[in-house]
Amino acid sequence: MKYKFFCKPFLIAVLAVIGTVQAKSQTPPSPQAPPSVESSFHSKNINDWLMRMHEASKSRTYVGTFVVSAGANMSSAKIWHVCEGEQLVERVESLTGAPRSVFRHNDLVMTFVPEQKILLKEKRESLGMFPDLLKSADSRIADFYEVKPDGVGRVAGVDADVVRLIPKDNLRFGYRIWVEKKNGLVVKLQTLNTKAQVLEQAAFSELQLGAPVKMDHLLQMMNKVEGYRVEQPMLIKTKASSEGWQLISPIPGFMPMSCYKRPPSGANTANASDPLQCTFSDGLASVSLFVEPYDAQRQDRESSMALGATQSMTRKLGAHLITVVGEVPMSTLQLFANALESKK
Structure with a gap:
């Protein structure tokens, strides 16, 4: 049995390139830039702030190279991500390990395994997209985590505010997150153990925001299934x-x-x-x-x-x-x- 779990699904997709999780289509937020991290700590609670990151991940179109490191293990993938209205399409191409191509159109995920000529086709349910931090709109998140500013940084040429999500008990890990200043897209994420040591890190090594990604082109690639055995x-x-x-x-x-x-x-x-x-x-x-x-x-x-x-x-x-x-x-x-x- 292959165990698939939904903890930061996009990161797992990069590590194993076995699939990604698509949010149910929702109306994109206003193009108006969200408030800065500093002001959001005064005007928003933790749930509102996390939802701001979630909305930013749905509203941006980009191309980037994403790297995940966990101990001595490192994986990378090229990502094409495009949004048009309520439609979202994404392509993830593994750059390390066995070749894999993962396409996602709304809640449909198709994983191409070229060496075995297998296509895994499935539908997934989840609230969050990359970096799927937000699993629910449950206001009790604030009962178990607090959010604090942690300076500024620069990732893949993008200026970012850095924040910490600190657990209030020893039942969960913490996070350090680099958030694009202008629109709130997460560009780097560290998972921290109970001693605040880095267990895992995921970040863009290069990122082109507003890249000219064509949704029709990605959908055409996604539908080229000739020669593959479809498993659903x-x-x-x-x-x-x-x-x-x-x-x-x-x-x-x-x-x-x-x-x-x-x-x-x-x-x-x-x-x-x-x-x-x-x-x-x-x-x-x-x-x-x-x-x-x-x-x-x-x-x-x-x-x-x-x-x-x-x-x-x-x-x-x-x-x-x-x-x-x-x-x-x-x-x-x-x-x-x-x-x-x-x-x-």
């Missing part, structure tokens, strides 16, 4: 309680966002043994719980690993294997794993 995974929306699972104690700040069954390729319906994925978010960070039948021949009873800001752990629970993945401290994943209980 089925996701069946459900609830954890409907599948016989529950969290016996809530994790502070983390609310249920989505829950899906993942039938095997070619299946038309889901059954009880199909993998289950439930995603929780505090508005910024996300955690995904995966449940699947335990197979002693190929699965460990317990394991854990970390790659940059991404932490994961597994544990055997009865006849099932539970995998918890997220960009949160390992102790938070442990809370989720210990709280999950079968009602059957």
Whole structure:
């Protein structure tokens, strides 16, 4: 089973180039430039400020090279991003590792794997786009994070204000964000551990704002599927309680966002043994719980690993294997794993 989780999905798309997440179409904001970071701290709460970044990511057209570094691992991709009214189209081309091309048109994501001639076609639901920090419009974000100015900087030739998102407890990581001064587009992002050390960094190494990107041209490229075997995974929306699972104690700040069954390729319906994925978010960070039948021949009873800001752990629970993945401290994943209980 390939685990896909929705913690800063665009960053994961660059790392693995397996897909990106598209926001549901919304009316673009006014072209009037937003207030500066300093003034926004006085006139807006944290949710309004985060939504300003979210809106900026939807309203700008650009071409850039994006680099993600996590420990000794580094990946890069070329991005073409265009907006016309409520329509958004994006192309992400991997520059490192195996060749991959990811196209996104609104909520449709198509991943081309040229070496295997496979095309993965799927629809995704999410509120946020790059850098998908904002998972919901839940005003409780301010209960768990505070935002502070952290100077100014320059990234890929763009002047930026720097801000810190500081967690109020040890259940989540913090962020340092470089925000384009004029319109609020995020150009660099660092994920910080509980000691404020950098776990992962993602930034544009070059960026051309207002680039002459043609939406029609990207859509034509996206529709060139001849010679590819199309795979379209089925996701069946459900609830954890409907599948016989529950969290016996809530994790502070983390609310249920989505829950899906993942039938095997070619299946038309889901059954009880199909993998289950439930995603929780505090508005910024996300955690995904995966449940699947335990197979002693190929699965460990317990394991854990970390790659940059991404932490994961597994544990055997009865006849099932539970995998918890997220960009949160390992102790938070442990809370989720210990709280999950079968009602059957």
